[in-house]
Amino acid sequence: MKPLADRIAVVTGASAGIGESIARFLAAAGAKVVVNARREERLHALVRELGGTANAAAVAGDAADQTVIQTMLDVAKHTFGGGGREADLVVVNAGRGLRGSVYDSDSAQWEDVIRINLLGAARLMRAAAERMAGPVPIVRGAPPAQPPPPPTPPADWLSRPRDIVILGSTVGRHISPFSSMYGSAKAGVHMLAESLRRLMAPRGVRITLLEPGIVKSEFQDAAGYDRESFGKFMDAISPVLTPEDISRLVMFIVTQPAGMHICDVMVRPTRQEYP
Ligand SMILES: NC(=O)c1ccc[n+]([C@@H]2O[C@H](COP(=O)([O-])OP(=O)(O)OC[C@H]3O[C@@H](n4cnc5c(N)ncnc54)[C@H](OP(=O)(O)O)[C@@H]3O)[C@@H](O)[C@H]2O)c1
Numbered sequence: 001m002k003p004l005a006d007r008i009a010v011v012t013g014a015s016a017g018i019g020e021s022i023a024r025f026l027a028a029a030g031a032k033v034v035v036n037a038r039r040e041e042r043l044h045a046l047v048r049e050l051g052g053t054a055n056a057a058a059v060a061g062d063a064a065d066q067t068v069i070q071t072m073l074d075v076a077k078h079t080f081g082g083g084g085r086e087a088d089l090v091v092v093n094a095g096r097g098l099r100g101s102v103y104d105s106d107s108a109q110w111e112d113v114i115r116i117n118l119l120g121a122a123r124l125m126r127a128a129a130e131r132m133a134g135p136v137p138i139v140r141g142a143p144p145a146q147p148p149p150p151p152t153p154p155a156d157w158l159s160r161p162r163d164i165v166i167l168g169s170t171v172g173r174h175i176s177p178f179s180s181m182y183g184s185a186k187a188g189v190h191m192l193a194e195s196l197r198r199l200m201a202p203r204g205v206r207i208t209l210l211e212p213g214i215v216k217s218e219f220q221d222a223a224g225y226d227r228e229s230f231g232k233f234m235d236a237i238s239p240v241l242t243p244e245d246i247s248r249l250v251m252f253i254v255t256q257p258a259g260m261h262i263c264d265v266m267v268r269p270t271r272q273e274y275p
Contacts, residue, residue, distance in 0.1 A: 002030025003255045006160070008080045008087045010034045010072050012063040012124065013094030015042035017217030018167065021243035022091055022250050027055055029251060031089060032080035036063055036072050053079075063094035064120030069127050077131075089254055090128040092121050092166040097223025101177045106224070110181050117185035122192050125164060125207075129196060132162040133203040153204025161258035162204065165250055166193045168211040170268060174275035182223065183275075186211075197263060206261045208253050213268030213275075215241040237271040 009026045013019035015037030027033050027050040035043050036059045043058035050056040057079050061068035076087035095117045098105050130136075133154070154160075171179050172186025190209060197207035214237070220230055234240050245267070253262045 004089070005030035007031040007089045008076050008085060009089040009091065010036070010076050010087045010128070011091040011093060012036045012072070014046060015039040017219060018215060018243045018246050019091065019093040020046060021247045022093065023050070025247040025251050026089065027051070032056065034059060034072050034076045034087070036061065036068065037094065038062060064115050064123065066123060069124050073127055073131055086131040087128065088132065088160060088162045090124065090164045091250065092124050092164065094120060095167060097179055097182045097219055099179065099224040101180045105181055113181050114185050117182065118188045121166060121189050125166065125192060125196055128164050129200055129205060132205045133200060136199060151202045153202070157204030158258045161206065161254070163206045163208065163254045165208045165210060165253060168193065168209050170211055170213045170266060170275050173211060173266070176275045179223070204258070208262060209264045210246070210249065211264070211266040212241060212246055213272045215243060215246060217243055237269055240269045240272070241267065
């Protein structure tokens, strides 16, 4: 039996790069996969490549939009979970970079960078966690006199792992003046991931932060890096990582037994010294 034969996955940012590759690896391992991005034609081509609608489904749209997020999770539940089982493997991947510092980056793009990398990630993390573990009550006013009983995981948690894998970045941990707004968004994502991990751990849901260094993809163009100078930098530290390198890591993480959690992984090209 394939290692992910029982799993229902959602991958955002799956029309290119890391997300597209992760979707391929998950599907090859037997998972049913809902793929999201804004470029619809690419998603449909990917669904065809993954064996058609029996194995994959496309939800096109902005991954920071609440309606799109709920649609992805609904499609996972109703198309692949028989209307009862929710997605149990969500990859929070959609994102984009932005070249430059606070001083010289294009400030007209700041909101978009924060919206998709930070707010979109937070919205999907919350929605996916609620579906996997149930809503956490919002405490308003004074804390209760008696602390609530500790949460318990679902009865089947050891036989059915639940994973939320979040793409952070080395730039979110090591301050870089060359991608300040993007790095700030990813630093925020790191905080969100660890704070959600602490809430979800007793509930049996694994929240994993994956922090890659430089991966060759469409990312560099979308971020506005100068092709010639960034290309020279990548040549100087070659080989840089590939989306397939990241996908192998994701596979390693999500195929561990449910009682074991690889929480936080940083991965760089061997010759990348910084960031
Ligand atoms: N490449 C690197 O060096 C590197 C390093 C560390 C971390 N990361 C992170 O890894 C993730 C994937 O990056 P990548 O390298 O694969 O970049 P990529 O090749 O540019 O792919 C980005 C993907 O995100 C999608 N996307 C962007 N904005 C979106 C939105 N608002 N709604 C839905 N989808 C959106 C894009 O599709 P559409 O344009 O079709 O929407 C595309 O599928 C990002 O979170 C990135 O920050 C990348």
